[in-house]
Amino acid sequence: MVVSTINERSFQAFARQQGCQPPLDLTGVWYNRFDRIRQILNLKKSGKDILDDILAADFAKASTVQRTMHEGSQVMTTIEPANLQAVLATQFDDFATGRLRYLQLGPILGRSIFTSDGAFWSHSRALFRPQFSRDNINDLEATDKAANAFVAALGVVDAKGWTDHVDLQPMFFNFTLDTASDFLFGESLDSQSASRTPEQSDVHKLTGMKDVRSQVASKQFLDDFEILGHTIIMRIRLSTLYWTMDSFKFRAAVKRVRRFTEYYVNKAVEASMTGDVKGNSGSLLARIASQTQDREELRNQTLAILFAGRDTTASLLGWCMLRLSLHPEILHKLRQIILQDFDPNEPITFAKIKGCRYLQHFLNEVLRVHPTVPLNGRVATRNTTLPTGGGADGKHPIAVRKGQLVGFSVYLMQRRKDLWGEDAAEFKPERWEQKVPAWQYLPFLGGPRICIGQQFALTEASYLIVRLLQEFDQFEPVDLAEMRLMRKALGLTMWPRDGVKVRLHKAGV
């Protein structure tokens, strides 16, 4: 008690010294605190979403706000570019991902690049940096293979050139799992083809881990991945009550996914010890196994990359195809440009992808209105300040207590009319012909912890878009009214909740 009074006094003195004023307080009467939890717990039932229906209302009066939570902690949230720049870059050491993230994700990822701060995070970042160099992501052979499997999974077209009705979203999850696993392990999990042959899968299910590839064919790995993804997001939403989200099912899934990853880790470590790096010498795991032979670390880091890389890119692809289905004029323009820039008889290269400006503008715009990581946060490592958002005019610096959570939503920031113009809610790739101020657009965040897989993700997403538009010239929604609602599913990432249900028309038929 005495310590907390002293701490509070010194915090108040620090705030005065720095000329800070508090941001708009939205706590209201005691009842509001509980009503807030009720709203969040009822989201599924009410059909509302946390971004547009709950958080957007918070920012109607100010771009940085705070509220006291039911258990008494104070949480600040901001959609102010200058504050994000401070948290992520200029005051990087004053903020961390925090112990809570480690506790929430720890049972799956242990200590890894995603769940650490300080020295261990710096070590992890240094370990991975060279792996995401241009040379390593320039090799598009695996992406080409996965793109071919994707097109094959669409099936044959009818006499008029139309495919059957398909939901593209699960196919995107398979596509990114296959490319990420190839990049990590040096061999694809071939989940796209496995999903198409379930009868074969059931037979393989019985063979357990004798043949690790059969585990994938059995769909077990995909199911486990779903269980882990769902549990992770619930543990994050429950904040300090994360530990209540535990079950035998969850633990069994963790065990299987870890065993699966250990199979590849053991292979890579043995190869690095015997100097026999043939075969998977091109994989990320083989390359990092030549630097550390700590099997537990290799397993955790590998899983972190798999988690960080799979759903994010699949969600991006989902929104891309949804937008192309809703805006035939943009589909037509993009397709014409792709036909001009990419000769179908020549390989789709990194250089050509980067050189196709309208494709870049299209992706930028998709990630502006549908950033696949829409919500995030950091914890203050010491008493510190944010540059703006305090006081009645919202222009004063704000004091942040050590241990306080600062949440931010790039989704809401990237839709602000005062930053993006009156047409902020409209989907317009053309707006990217003008330069955009750096810190108001952060789908991959920024600063030292910027997404390490950004180029990898954009390249594989572009590759598949090019391939699909070379083959198909129309995407017809199965239910246009439903698609126009653009309802969001929110897990660790955000993807189209109703899937991307379309039929595609083959060009030239």
Ligand code: HEM
């Ligand atoms: C559209 C696709 C993607 C988006 C929007 C995205 C977004 C992000 C964001 C916002 C973060 C910061 C998280 C935080 O610090 O709180 C992040 C970190 C990270 N991303 Fe991505 N990501 C994508 C694809 C990928 C891919 C394909 C990979 C790897 C193959 C990857 C690997 C990582 C890793 C390892 C981190 C942690 C970096 C660190 O903490 O130093 N991401 N990503």
